[in-house]
Amino acid sequence: MTKGKRDYSILVSAALFIGLEIAAFGMLSYGSALHNVWINRMSHRTVATLWGWEETVKSYFALRKKIEVVTRENEELSGAVRALQNELIKAGIDTPDVSEGFTYTPATIVKMSRNNRLNYVILDKGSRDGVEPGDGIITACGVIGIVDAVDEHLSYGQSTMNLNSSVSARIGHSGIVGPLSWDGKSNDKARISNLPLHITAEKGDTVYTSGISAVFPGDIPLGITGDVSIVNGATNMIDVHLFQDYSSVRYVTLVKKVGKDEIENLEEYANTH
Amino acid sequence: MRDSAFYFIFAVTAILQILVNVFLHLPAWLTICILPALIALAPLRIRTPFLLIIAFITAFLTDFLTSGILGLTVVSLLPVAFLRNFLYKIFIGKESFTRKNDISSKKHGLLRISGILVVSFLVYFLIFVLADSAGTRPLLFNGLRILCSMTASYVISLILIKFIAS
Numbered sequence: 001m002t003k004g005k006r007d008y009s010i011l012v013s014a015a016l017f018i019g020l021e022i023a024a025f026g027m028l029s030y031g032s033a034l035h036n037v038w039i040n041r042m043s044h045r046t047v048a049t050l051w052g053w054e055e056t057v058k059s060y061f062a063l064r065k066k067i068e069v070v071t072r073e074n075e076e077l078s079g080a081v082r083a084l085q086n087e088l089i090k091a092g093i094d095t096p097d098v099s100e101g102f103t104y105t106p107a108t109i110v111k112m113s114r115n116n117r118l119n120y121v122i123l124d125k126g127s128r129d130g131v132e133p134g135d136g137i138i139t140a141c142g143v144i145g146i147v148d149a150v151d152e153h154l155s156y157g158q159s160t161m162n163l164n165s166s167v168s169a170r171i172g173h174s175g176i177v178g179p180l181s182w183d184g185k186s187n188d189k190a191r192i193s194n195l196p197l198h199i200t201a202e203k204g205d206t207v208y209t210s211g212i213s214a215v216f217p218g219d220i221p222l223g224i225t226g227d228v229s230i231v232n233g234a235t236n237m238i239d240v241h242l243f244q245d246y247s248s249v250r251y252v253t254l255v256k257k258v259g260k261d262e263i264e265n266l267e268e269y270a271n272t273h
Numbered sequence: 274m275r276d277s278a279f280y281f282i283f284a285v286t287a288i289l290q291i292l293v294n295v296f297l298h299l300p301a302w303l304t305i306c307i308l309p310a311l312i313a314l315a316p317l318r319i320r321t322p323f324l325l326i327i328a329f330i331t332a333f334l335t336d337f338l339t340s341g342i343l344g345l346t347v348v349s350l351l352p353v354a355f356l357r358n359f360l361y362k363i364f365i366g367k368e369s370f371t372r373k374n375d376i377s378s379k380k381h382g383l384l385r386i387s388g389i390l391v392v393s394f395l396v397y398f399l400i401f402v403l404a405d406s407a408g409t410r411p412l413l414f415n416g417l418r419i420l421c422s423m424t425a426s427y428v429i430s431l432i433l434i435k436f437i438a439s
Contacts, residue, residue: 013321017355020329024351027333027344028404035342038407 071251075106102217105129105254114246119159121145125254126153136215136255142222142244143167144252146215161246169222170210171201177210188242195236201225207240214257279316282437286311287331294339304422309353310430313393321358328354349401353393364388390430394423
């Protein structure tokens with residue numbers, strides 16, 4: 001028997017089987033009230049299960065839309081908090097500085113490279129949204145990069161997974177500060193290098209942003225410390241397992257230091273005099 | 274086995290089944306049914322659609338003539354007919370299946386035949402017992418009933434197969 005003929009035969013058998021089974025269940029349902037109730041209950045359960053699956057699939061595909069809505073709401077709420085804070089300052093009421101001298105703009109990653117040595121990220125916010133070169137790109141789990149160039153609607157950033165990037169990091173809330181840079185190999189590993197030999201760290205300590213640069217706010221958790229090794233017999237290097245999974249990141253926040261121009265002018269003045 | 278011989282044995286066994294159902298009063302935890310064995314061991318020349326129709330008519334007549342619940346045996350026996358080719362391919366092999374060889378315990382061994390019978394009875398009694406209880410009996414009782422009915426029907430079927438073969 002050829003394959004086509006065999007397939008046709010299986011289809012006919014299956015159709016006949018389903019038809020006869022339906023007829024049999026019909027007889028069973030019609031002939032006994034108890035079985036009628038039982039079949040109805042089974043049918044309702046099956047339908048409910050199928051609806052449940054359908055809802056699960058639907059809600060999974062609606063997640064992205066929901067995240068966008070939540071992000072937009074978050075942006076609006078942050079704006080409202082900042083406006084309220086300004087009003088309080090104007091009214092002369094002392095208020096805690098929740099933004100710690102930074103402004104925050106939510107953004108979505110349009111493109112992100114992960115397989116090169118000089119990785120980059122492109123975001124959907126540009127100069128029209130107030131983004132400037134030198135702004136930081138962060139998430140709740142860590143630092144993503146620094147904005148390098150800005151277009152009207154898009155911005156291009158150097159990813160932390162870039163051999164030219166480094167972030168000022170601190171081990172613990174009040175530990176030693178050092179430059180954290182990508183190890184050049186894995187998606188979730190970095191290292192703090194150029195530490196004096198007497199400086200070491202316990203395995204499992206949390207690493208935060210130091211907050212001493214004008215790019216990132218302090219105390220953003222970046223990862224946990226791993227092994228400590230000596231480089232060229234002169235400095236210590238600490239491995240860091242990052243919290244941020246770069247393969248799944250999609251939504252980020254752009255941070256800008258308030259009064260950054262003032263700091264840069266001051267630096268420029270100090271360098272020239 | 275010739276087709277006419279099979280139909281004769283089938284008719285006699287179906288009548289025997291009806292008589293057993295009518296006159297033999299068995300406890301609630303035991304049901305004897307040899308129809309799955311007849312359907313499962315039908316000659317391979319009989320194609321699945323035709324076997325489904327044979328199963329439907331036989332089961333319907335059994336239900337109708339034994340004042341049982343109409344449709345109960347039909348619902349349970351149809352999957353056995355539908356799965357027959359699949360079971361043959363598993364237990365006997367594709368080659369015998371393609372050649373449409375007759376199935377016998379002498380040719381293929383009792384173990385393989387038993388495999389086909391056990392799976393057929395399991396499918397049949399699983400559906401039969403669950404549909405018969407309609408959610409009113411505990412799982413333990415249903416499990417015991419399936420086990421007892423399968424064992425009894427399997428033994429009777431083997432005796433019948435030996436008798437026919439001799």
